[in-house]
Amino acid sequence: MKLLARKTDVSVSEPISAINRDDALEMGVGPMDRVRVTLDGTATTSVVISDSTVPKGRIYLTANIMSKCGASDGDSVEVSYCPLPESIRSIRKKIHGGRLNREELDSIVGDIMDGTLSEREILAFVSAFNVNNADINEVADLTRAMAATGRTVDLGPGPIYDFHSLGGVPGNKITPIVVSIVASQGLTIPKLSSRAISSACGTSDFVDTFCDVELDTESLKSALEKAGGVFACGNEDYAPVGSRIIKAERPMGIDPRPVMIASIMSKKVALGTTHLLMDLPMGEGAKIPDMQAAEDFSDDMVALGDILGIKVECAVSNASQPIGRTIGPVLEARECIETLQGKGDPLVAEKACAIAGIILEMAGFDDGASMARGILSSGAALSKFREIVAAQNGDPAVEPSDLVPGGYVKDVHAKHSGYVQYVDNRSIVATAKAAGAPFDTGAGVMFIHKTGDIVEEGDVLFRIFADSKAKLDRAVESARSRRPMKVDIRPVEHDPAETIMAVFPRKG
Numbered sequence: 001m002k003l004l005a006r007k008t009d010v011s012v013s014e015p016i017s018a019i020n021r022d023d024a025l026e027m028g029v030g031p032m033d034r035v036r037v038t039l040d041g042t043a044t045t046s047v048v049i050s051d052s053t054v055p056k057g058r059i060y061l062t063a064n065i066m067s068k069c070g071a072s073d074g075d076s077v078e079v080s081y082c083p084l085p086e087s088i089r090s091i092r093k094k095i096h097g098g099r100l101n102r103e104e105l106d107s108i109v110g111d112i113m114d115g116t117l118s119e120r121e122i123l124a125f126v127s128a129f130n131v132n133n134a135d136i137n138e139v140a141d142l143t144r145a146m147a148a149t150g151r152t153v154d155l156g157p158g159p160i161y162d163f164h165s166l167g168g169v170p171g172n173k174i175t176p177i178v179v180s181i182v183a184s185q186g187l188t189i190p191k192l193s194s195r196a197i198s199s200a201c202g203t204s205d206f207v208d209t210f211c212d213v214e215l216d217t218e219s220l221k222s223a224l225e226k227a228g229g230v231f232a233c234g235n236e237d238y239a240p241v242g243s244r245i246i247k248a249e250r251p252m253g254i255d256p257r258p259v260m261i262a263s264i265m266s267k268k269v270a271l272g273t274t275h276l277l278m279d280l281p282m283g284e285g286a287k288i289p290d291m292q293a294a295e296d297f298s299d300d301m302v303a304l305g306d307i308l309g310i311k312v313e314c315a316v317s318n319a320s321q322p323i324g325r326t327i328g329p330v331l332e333a334r335e336c337i338e339t340l341q342g343k344g345d346p347l348v349a350e351k352a353c354a355i356a357g358i359i360l361e362m363a364g365f366d367d368g369a370s371m372a373r374g375i376l377s378s379g380a381a382l383s384k385f386r387e388i389v390a391a392q393n394g395d396p397a398v399e400p401s402d403l404v405p406g407g408y409v410k411d412v413h414a415k416h417s418g419y420v421q422y423v424d425n426r427s428i429v430a431t432a433k434a435a436g437a438p439f440d441t442g443a444g445v446m447f448i449h450k451t452g453d454i455v456e457e458g459d460v461l462f463r464i465f466a467d468s469k470a471k472l473d474r475a476v477e478s479a480r481s482r483r484p485m486k487v488d489i490r491p492v493e494h495d496p497a498e499t500i501m502a503v504f505p506r507k508g
Contacts, residue, residue, distance in 0.1 A: 001027055003059040003079045005037075005071045014118045017045040018060040019079070024049045027081050034082040037061065040070025044082050044116050068115075087111040091121065094128040102141040109145040113241045122248035130256030136300065139258050140307040146266035149241040151217050153190075153271050155224065160272050161189045161359055164264055165279040166297075167199070168286035170429050171322035173332040175203045176231045176385060177339055177352035181375045182359050183229030184384040189359075190224055190271050192234035197246070200432035200444065204233040206332040209403055209441055211394025223391035230388060239266035255287075257300065265304055275311045275362045279355060281319030282501065285425050291316065291502065298504035315358055316502040317351060318495060321423040321451050324348040328437040328444015328465065334400040340382040341400075349376060351499040358503060406435070406442035406465040408472040412479055414455045418489045422451055427484035428462075435466040435475035442467050443475075449485075452494035461485050 037043050043065045090104040111117045182189045193203035204213045213233040223230045242263040282288040298314035305312030324345040326335045338344035357368030375381050386396040436443035446463045466472035
């Protein structure tokens with residue numbers, strides 16, 4: 001049937017069109033059935049049927065659907081009923097506990113990628129894949145299917161090292177330090193990181209304050225050839241279907257393990273990773289609550305790596321409070337560079353050296369943590385950092401003082417004397433986000449004291465930075481209402497210097 005296309009300004013997250021009831025009856029289309037819209041290209045959409053809003057002979061399309069089928073406002077387009085895709089049958093099979101083969105998973109992932117499946121259908125797949133306990137071979141097939149939706153990179157025959165943090169602990173600013181230590185020893189480490197999704201600062205948010213992070217494939221390869229390591233943003237070039245799945249998951253707040261690890265590993269497959277270290281922050285509010293959960297997760301990651309040809313180890317790290325003294329893009333960038341210069345919070349250096357040390361041992365070096373500390377203290381890591389920054393179009397001479405936080409500042413004071421009992425990760429992140437982080441790069445929080453410190457009444461606990469008075473006031477109100485830190489007379493021990501609590505699989 002020929003219908004006149006009309007562009008609608010309604011913003012929706014799924015491919016939806018609207019047609020008149022009489023036209024729907026003529027085509028045999030019911031509510032939320034699919035139609036295929038064709039002109040210069042083809043798009044598939046779900047249908048909303050209207051008696052009054054849509055005149056007979058017209059179809060209302062969103063801008064992305066208009067673009068996909070090559071139509072302009074007022075063009076005559078061909079509209080026809082589109083049967084359910086085969087991938088829906090595969091999703092139903094999984095809902096009923098069936099095992100999916102590679103072809104079925106390829107079909108599902110392909111339909112997610114081209115927009116054929118709605119977000120509720122993606123959510124049904126993700127939920128069934130978790131509830132019905134997808135086996136590790138299915139997860140491997142899903143990983144390969146996800147990797148195939150984007151570009152793959154040939155970085156040569158040598159070992160390719162990488163590490164990935166599961167997240168859940170704020171202030172984890174170690175990536176440029178780890179990459180610099182590892183790359184200084186002639187190892188190749190193409191580290192792709194993310195921007196913040198629900199946190200106050202992702203790695204790419206703070207790295208973006210001193211060099212480019214949005215590197216296309218050729219720029220990535222060029223930077224690696226120059227410096228041996230990168231700290232770039234994991235953009236849509238690599239396994240892009242993962243971001244579409246995350247978008248569907250977000251409203252329900254779910255992130256099932258089988259799909260999560262497939263998404264993580266799909267980018268590693270795309271980059272040809274041969275050796276991967278997973279950082280598993282463990283603590284209250286983190287994705288890994290206890291050691292048993294850490295061991296279970298590690299077992300799955302190691303088994304998946306074996307199938308995919310990637311050697312995987314998992315390090316369980318302390319996530320009881322933020323890493324270091326800062327949260328927010330500019331503040332974290334400053335502390336990262338200070339650590340490379342031999343200053344800053346010793347626990348940032350300790351975690352970075354512990355993680356880098358495990359990677360060095362995966363490469364065959366002995367006593368990797370001690371070796372990493374020596375590389376950091378000698379200045380070799382700082383030299384490599386500046387080399388990588390230059391390769392990513394930044395100023396290699398960047399100094400912490402060049403990075404200026406927001407000009408609106410408020411100190412939060414202790415109401416009485418005692419020991420800092422805890423720093424609540426979620427509450428302090430909410431305060432930093434209220435101040436404008438990560439979108440306002442100068443916004444964030446700086447800790448003056450942390451868990452275990454002795455404070456007197458009136459001492460500054462932490463400092464809030466913002467780019468405007470309104471956001472500063474909002475952050476102060478967040479801090480007052482959420483109580484991100486507690487002071488009490490009961491003595492509390494500081495966090496131990498050893499930030500890595502276990503490594504799986506166990507060595508020896």
